[in-house]
Amino acid sequence: MSGQQDIWRKRWQPVIAGGLLMGAALGVRHVQGLFLTPVTIDHGWSRETFGLALALQNLLWGVAQPFTGMIADRFGSARVMLAGMLVYALGLLVMAFAGTPGVYTLGTGVLVGVGLSGSAFGAVYGALSRLFPAEHRSWALGVAGAIGGLGQFCTVPIVQSLIDGLGWVSTLVVLASVMVLLAPLSALLRDRPVSHVPGEATVQSMGAAIREALSHRGFWLLNFGFFACGFQLAFIASHMPAYLLDKGLSPRDASTALALIALANVIGTYACGYAGDFMRRKYVLSAIYFIRSAAMAAFVLAPLTPASVCAFSFLMGLIWLGTVPLTNGLVSQVFGVRYIATLFGFVFFGHQLGSFLGVWLGGIVYDATHAYDLLWYGAIALGVIAGLLHLPINDERVERLSGTLAQRA
Known part of the structure; x- marks a missing residue:
C-alpha cells in the first residue's frame, strides 16, 4: 500500500497538478476567439483593436518567458506558477x-x-523535466499535456454556455475565480533547486548556459521553426471563429471547431510526447509542420461545410500542441535540464513572436481586405519552411554532457 501511495505522490500528483494548471491557463487562452464578436460589438471596437490586444498578450508571454524561466531555474517553479495564476x-x-x-x-x-x-508550458514542463528522470520524462510531459488538452476541451463548451447565459463580462469573472482556486496546486510541483539536479556534474552558470545555447546552430533553427508554430496556432484559435461566421456558418460551428481541436489535442499531445521516446524528435517535428500545411491548404481550397470544419479541426487538434513536449524534450536532450526553463523560454519567445504576428496581422489584413485569405496562405508557407528547418538540426548532446553522467540528463 505504501508503494502505491509513493507512486501516486511522486509520479501522478505532479503530473495531474501540472496538467490542471496548464488546462486552465491554456483553456482560457484557447477560447479568446469566442470573445471577439461580443467584445467588439458591445464596445464598438474594430477587430484590429481586439487583435492588437491579443497579439500583445502573445508577444509579452514570449518576452516574459525567459525571465520567468530564470526565476524558476533559480528558485523553483512552484512559486512562479502560483504568481502566474494570480x-x-x-x-x-x-x-x-x-x-x-x-x-x-x-x-x-x-x-x-x-x-x-x-502558468503554462515553460513553468510546468520545466518542473516536470527536473522531477522525472530521462526514462520517464516523455511520459510525464505527454500525460500532463494530455490532461491540459482535456482541460482546453472542457473549457470551450463551458465558456460558450457562460457567455450565452451570463454575458461575456460575468464569464471573465468566473474564469478569474477558477484561476485563483487552482493556484495552490502549484505546491505539488516543487522541483529541486538547480544545484541539486542529478546527472549534470559540470558546474555551469546560467549565463554560460545561455551563451552555449545561442552559439548552437540547432538552437536557432528550433527557434525559427517554433515561430511558424506560434503564427499558425494563434491565427487559427483567434480568428477562425470569426472566419467561420463570416462564411455563413453558425456560432455553434465555431465553438465546435475549437472544442474538436482541444479534444483531439488530448490524444495528439500524449502521442507526440510518447513518440519522442523512440523516434528522433526533430523528424517528428518536421512531419507535424508538413502535415499542418497540407491540412490548411485542403481546408482553404475545399468547399467550406460543417463537415469540412470538423474534419480540419480534428486533424489540426491531433498535431496542435504536440510540438511543445517534443521541442522541450529536444532542448533538454541537447543541453540538459539544469536550465531547461530558461532555455525553453528563449525558444518559446520565437513561438510567441509568431503568435503576435498571427493574431495582429489577422486583424489588420481583415480590416483592409475583409478576408483572411492572405493569412491562410502565409501560415501554409511558414509550415513548409518550419518543416525544412528542423531537418538539419544537430540533436546530439553538447560535449559538456558527454560521458556516463550525461546518460541520466
Missing part, C-alpha cells in the same frame, strides 16, 4: 471591467500575457 486572474478581471481599449489591452495583453509565462 496575475492571470487579475488580468481577466481587468478585461471584464475595462472601458477603453488601453485598459482592455493592459488586462488581456500585459497581465494575462505575463500570467501565461508563469
Whole structure:
C-alpha cells in the first residue's frame, strides 16, 4: 500500500497538478476567439483593436518567458506558477471591467500575457523535466499535456454556455475565480533547486548556459521553426471563429471547431510526447509542420461545410500542441535540464513572436481586405519552411554532457 501511495505522490500528483494548471491557463487562452464578436460589438471596437490586444498578450508571454524561466531555474517553479495564476486572474478581471481599449489591452495583453509565462508550458514542463528522470520524462510531459488538452476541451463548451447565459463580462469573472482556486496546486510541483539536479556534474552558470545555447546552430533553427508554430496556432484559435461566421456558418460551428481541436489535442499531445521516446524528435517535428500545411491548404481550397470544419479541426487538434513536449524534450536532450526553463523560454519567445504576428496581422489584413485569405496562405508557407528547418538540426548532446553522467540528463 505504501508503494502505491509513493507512486501516486511522486509520479501522478505532479503530473495531474501540472496538467490542471496548464488546462486552465491554456483553456482560457484557447477560447479568446469566442470573445471577439461580443467584445467588439458591445464596445464598438474594430477587430484590429481586439487583435492588437491579443497579439500583445502573445508577444509579452514570449518576452516574459525567459525571465520567468530564470526565476524558476533559480528558485523553483512552484512559486512562479502560483504568481502566474494570480496575475492571470487579475488580468481577466481587468478585461471584464475595462472601458477603453488601453485598459482592455493592459488586462488581456500585459497581465494575462505575463500570467501565461508563469502558468503554462515553460513553468510546468520545466518542473516536470527536473522531477522525472530521462526514462520517464516523455511520459510525464505527454500525460500532463494530455490532461491540459482535456482541460482546453472542457473549457470551450463551458465558456460558450457562460457567455450565452451570463454575458461575456460575468464569464471573465468566473474564469478569474477558477484561476485563483487552482493556484495552490502549484505546491505539488516543487522541483529541486538547480544545484541539486542529478546527472549534470559540470558546474555551469546560467549565463554560460545561455551563451552555449545561442552559439548552437540547432538552437536557432528550433527557434525559427517554433515561430511558424506560434503564427499558425494563434491565427487559427483567434480568428477562425470569426472566419467561420463570416462564411455563413453558425456560432455553434465555431465553438465546435475549437472544442474538436482541444479534444483531439488530448490524444495528439500524449502521442507526440510518447513518440519522442523512440523516434528522433526533430523528424517528428518536421512531419507535424508538413502535415499542418497540407491540412490548411485542403481546408482553404475545399468547399467550406460543417463537415469540412470538423474534419480540419480534428486533424489540426491531433498535431496542435504536440510540438511543445517534443521541442522541450529536444532542448533538454541537447543541453540538459539544469536550465531547461530558461532555455525553453528563449525558444518559446520565437513561438510567441509568431503568435503576435498571427493574431495582429489577422486583424489588420481583415480590416483592409475583409478576408483572411492572405493569412491562410502565409501560415501554409511558414509550415513548409518550419518543416525544412528542423531537418538539419544537430540533436546530439553538447560535449559538456558527454560521458556516463550525461546518460541520466
